[in-house]
Structures are given as structure tokens and as C-alpha cells.
Amino acid sequence: MSEAETPLPGGRVGGAVRVGDTVRRPTGPWTPAVHALLARLRAAGLDAVPEVRGIDERGREVLGLIPGRTIGRDEIVADALLADGVRWLRRYHDAVADYRPPGEVTWRHGRRALAGGEIVCHNDPAAYNWIADGDRVVGVVDWDMAGPGVALDDLAFVAWMSVPLRRELPVDDVARRLRLLAAAYGDVTPEAILAHVHVRMALAADRIEAGQRRGDPGLLNLAAIGEPGRTRAALAALAGREPAIAAALSKLILE
DSSP states (O other), X not given: OOOOOEEOXXXXXXXXXXXXXXXXXXXXXXXXXXXXXXXXXXXXXXTTOOOEEEEOTTSOEEEEOOOSEEOXXXXXXXXXXXXXXXXXXXXXXXXXXXXXXXXXXXXXXXXXXXXXXXXEEOSOOSGGGEEEETTEEEEEOOOTTOEEEOHHHHHHHHHHHHSOTTSOOXXXXXXXXXXXXXXXXXXXXXXXXXXXXXXXXXXXXXXXXXXXXXXXXXXXXXXXXXXXXXXXXXXXXXXXXXXHHHHHHHHHHHO
């Protein structure tokens, strides 16, 4: 008798289910590249990376379950957890810095080789893809969007989703959390993160739209929640708030 399947929270792009001590998720042409990446990271000793256990009889990937608390998409995580997630992101970028798959590779958003100065980004490293134990990030999941980019792409994505810049919040809180991100990651300014959010999220909107035109089932699921139009509207709203955020960042420096 087969083990029961329990749908896991989240999964707007592709439905994940728990089976025993494993997670099963849909695969695609990008799966071999993602599995090679995960194997490399685990071999390098990076923490919080799921174990690849193969493909099941239904063609789904089988990953080891990482126990812990899942985080809702709209949850605003505490400062301590946000900082720990960004420290993990820095460890990931350091671990992947010398990983260059040979030649062109098929990723979810297209087939190409890494360009000079690029790394393999997670591309979806927001808090809703963290597994938490108190104020610590013990797992990072949903790697199917991984692909070429620059480190600031991932950091800007965290800022957008998990500061979160996509929502209108008190300006002083936004500035403080942006500065927290920069300090936790190191070697970057909060102003640089804020500026890059427009680049990264415009790219995200374009990628979603292109995937929908290709018929990618996971990205077509996002149309039901208004994507990519919702992201483009939120970016336009952020532009109107940016002068106040920049002023608050400057005030933090003076204090």
C-alpha cells in the first residue's frame, strides 16, 4: 500500500506533496540542472539544502523533507529570521561562486551558459521558501527557478518579497530592514539593493509572461493571481515611495 500524500503549503508554481520523509514535486527540462546544482552544494557542505533522492514512478522529483516551520507568503518575518536568511544567502553565493556548468544548460527560464560575472542564482530565495527553527533558517526549498544571474538579483528578490518592498509599510521600518539586509549580507549598500529591485522584478515579470506564452503550467498558474500585471503595478507604486525610503536611509546614516 502506497504512503499517503499530503499537499504542502505554498506551491503556486507547482504543487508539492509530502510522502513520508520526502517531498515530491513536478519536474521539467530544467530538473537535471537543478539536481546537479543541489548535489554540488551538498557536496560542498552548504547547510539547509534538500537532498535529491531521485525520480518517482510518476515522474516527480523526490527530495528529502527538511523538518521545521514553513512561512506564509504574506508573513512579515522577524528581523532576526530575516537576517539569518540573508546570511544563508551569502553562504550560498560563496559556495556557488566557482560552480560553472560547462556549455549551455537548460534552466526553467531558458537554455544558455553562464556569462562572465554571473553565478547560478536561486532566483526565488524569499522567506516563503525558508524552513525555520525559531530565528534560524534550517532549509531553503523550491529550487526549480535556479539559473544564471548576479548575486544582487537574489538579494533584491528577498528585499522585494520579504522586507517586503512590494507592500506599503512605514518608511522607517522599510529603511531599517533594508539596512539589516545589507549588513547581514555584507559588501553591499541598502541603496544598491533598493535600486536593483526594479531591475530584478521587471525581469521577473518578463520571465513569467514569457513562460506563460510558452505554456509552462507552473507559470500559467500565476495568471490566476494576476501575474505578471500585479508585480508591474506594485513596482510602479514602489517608485512613488522611493524618495521617502531614500530619505529614511540617509537619516539612519546621520543617526
